[in-house]
Each structure stands twice: as structure tokens, then as C-alpha cells.
Amino acid sequence: MPQYKVYQPATYRPRMSPYWFFDRWPYLKFMIRETSSVFAAYWAVVMLAQIRSIRHGAWAYARFEHWLSNPLIIILNAVALLFVAFHAVTWFMLVPRVFVRQMTGSGAIPDELAAAPNFGAWIVASIVVGLFLVGAI
Amino acid sequence: METSSTNAQSGAIGILDETIVLEIARFHPEKDTEPSYDSFEVPLRSDWMVLDALNYVKDHLDGSLAYRWSCRMGICGSCGMMVNGVPRLTCETLLTSVAPGPVRIGPLDHFTVVKDLVIEMDEFMGKLQKVRPWIVRKDNYQPKREFIQTPAQLEVFKQYSLCINCMLCYAACPVFGLDPSFTGPAALALAERYNLDSRDQGAAERTDILSQHDGIWDCTVIGECSEVCPKHVDPSMAIQQYKIDATKDWFKTWLMPWGNK
């Protein structure tokens, strides 16, 4: 008489590589998005330091500006800007996933349209800041 | 299997006079400790899906190849495999779309492999059950006639009800890969499908289960589940919506502890 097993116990359970995020671009993009929050936090700290130096008067602010003009800090800030911009874009693109149904009750809006208001607000805010910088406001 | 002979009878249609190499994952549970890849050369035909090529291998080259399929029309959800590293329904993936090859075909990522391309599904079925995917009534309501639902009320959850349980979203989810106890995209979308159903009163009960460890909060919004879903269920959206609803309910229970959940 042949002996049958109820189920086959010898299975293979795959294990994920610790470097799984290099397997596909969407996963790497996710990791970059998450890492970029460190730069977003750095950006906030720089801004707080700036406000603090303003509070401490002209001499403190000059010292802060001197620190900002250090080439290493300029490079760091340029890299941080790239990451923060990436952070903003990826989060804006999540809006269709997160808020559309809350607002409409169903997911009938195209993703691009759902993300558009944030991009619009970003462009307007950038123009206002730009006008400040060139002294037009 | 009749696929290839039927096609052969239909004359030159779809025949490209070319071949394509498939590298197929093989795992024999009684001999192997881990999978390896076997190469097979199959005809490249413009009217073939990857599943047709697998059927050709099984019919003509190696009858011991194990894989699941049934409907050949993207409905049964059983033919999901990794095609060149991406979870796909093989009955909906044109062979020419992955040409010139070689094409790597493996079992769905993150699942236990039973044989070759066949994965263990019990784990997934348990997750579906866990979310209580049925109409829950608090009032022991015995309807005397049908429960009327307007098209607008149906529209609210319809998208989440289109899931065919193909598990592609699990194979695309690194959170599930890293922590197999994660309830996962399809099951959470199914929970939200019932939460949003106007006839259901089980949202609080489900949230008690799904706001625990392994539930909605394990999702880190990678979003690939929605990208690979062949039925546009958008499980990522369902989970984020669930998180927002659960947060609102949590605040409500703090602000109005006397309120009926």
C-alpha cells in the first residue's frame, strides 16, 4: 500500500535580502523618500537657528550668515535642497492615495488632478519667495 | 493542453519564426533545499501570453513543471508569478512584451514555495478571514426584504470589491516580505470594502482587530501594491483611507466617550 502524506512539509520559505530596496526602482524611491525626511528635519533646524540668530541681534545674524557661507555648508544645503524637493514631490504624489476618497467619497478623480493643488500652491509660494529675494515685495 | 495545437491549426497567425528563452524557477520539495532555474526555449508568438509559453513547456518540454492557472482571462487570480522580478498575471502578460528574453519566471515573492511556481496560500486565506469579510450587524437584524442600496452607496466601496485574490499585491509588498504576519494589502482593502458598505455595522469590531500590531499601521505607503494590482483595486488607497477613518474614530471616542462607536 502506498503511503500518502496529508500535506507536503518540505517547502521553501524565501528570505528577503537586507538590500531588497536595490531590487527595483520603486523600492529605492521609497527608501530615498524616507531618508529625505532627515534632510527635511535638518532644514527645519537651520531655519530655527536662523530665527534664533535674528532674535539675538545683528552680530549674531552676521555670524549665522558667515556659517552659511562655508563651502561645506553650501554643499550640504544644496544636497538637502534636492532631497527636500524630492520629499515634497513624492508626498504630493501620495495625495491621490490618501485624501481623494476622504473628500469625494469615491476615487473618481485622476491622480494628476488630485495632486495638482499642492503643486500649484508650491509654485505660487516659490514665486512669492523669489519676489522677496529680488526685492520686488 | 490544446493551446499550442489550436494555434498551430490557425495557420500563420501570431507565428513570428522566433524563439524566446524562459528561465523558470524549479523547486522539488523532496530533493531540493532551495530553488534553481531551468532554461527552456519556446516559440515566440505574438498571440501568446506568458502562460501559453508555460503551457508549451509543460506539454512539449517538461511535464513535471508545476504552476497554477485556470481561467486564462484575468478572473480566477491563480496564475500570478514573478515575471522578470515583477508580480504579474501570466495570462495577461504578452510574451512579446517581455521579448527578446531571457524571461525569468518565478513563484510570487515572499510566499512559501510548495513546488516550482506553486505557492502556499493558507496563510493568505487566514488573513482574509481575520478581517471579518462579511456584513456584520450589531442589532441581530433579520431583514424581511432586500436591503436597499443606492448606486451612490455602491460606488463608495465597489472598487474595493473587485479583488480577485491573486496576491500580486503581497508579492509587491516589502513590508509583508520582511514581516509575514502583516495582514497585507488585499485583506485590508477587503476590510475597508465592508467598512464602507452602507449595510454593515462592523467597522469598530474590525478596527479593534486591524489597529493592532500587524494591521493598518504596519503599512509604510510604498504603494507598489496598487501599481501591480490587475483589477485597479488600489489597496494602498484603501489602507490610507482606513488609517484616517480609524484616527477620526479614535478622536471621537476620546471627545465623546458616551457616543455610540
Ligand code: SF4
Ligand atoms: S488587491 Fe489587486 S493585486 Fe491584491 S489580491 Fe486583489 S486583485 Fe490581486
Ligand code: FES
Ligand atoms: S489564469 Fe485565471 S487569472 Fe490568469
